[in-house]
Amino acid sequence: MNRDEYEEIADKLDRYATVPSDVLTEIVTRDGLCFWAYDRTEVPELSGEDTPDRELAARMCAGCPVIDECLELELRSAGADTVGVWGALSDSDRRAVHRIWRIRRARQAGGEQR
Template sequence: MNRDDYEQMAARLDRYAGVPDAVLYRVVTRDGLCFWAFDRTELPELSGQEDVDRELAAWMCAGCPVMDECLELELRTAGESTVGVWGALPDTDRRAVWRVWKVRHPNRRRGGEQP
């Protein structure tokens, strides 16, 4: 992935700027594939190898109806400290998206509120 890929992902999330965290959380935990299709205690772990981790993230989230909402929620709540798979991305890619996302939303506060 490159900077343009991360820019496109961050731009795609702009539509959620005004959605409160609580709403995103309800949608993701209700409709997120990983919350109802997997035993969360047995989810595979990331290996630390970028290509392998990208494939695992894509496999785990394939067909999930709330990938963008999940990614937005994780960027808001974990930021650079993100770990695991959220929004069909491994943590290394999410950290890169977060840096671009944060520049696009410098005044973003928790809950999707703007100052």
């Protein structure tokens, strides 16, 4: 992924800026098709066409109706310390989005960007 793609993701998340975290938690918990919610005993097979973490994240979250809400919640709660699969992104992709997301939110709030 490149910076433009990360910017696009952060832009899409702006619509959740005013949604309280407890509401996001409820939505993600109720509607998320998380890996552990399935009766799966195996990790999806990887094709070798993409980096394993990125491909695994995409496959684990495929078809989930709350990918954006999940990503927003993870960026708020873990920020740059994010690990695992959230919002159909690998942890390295989420860290890159987080930097952009944090700057956008600071601008929206009229605060300083760090």
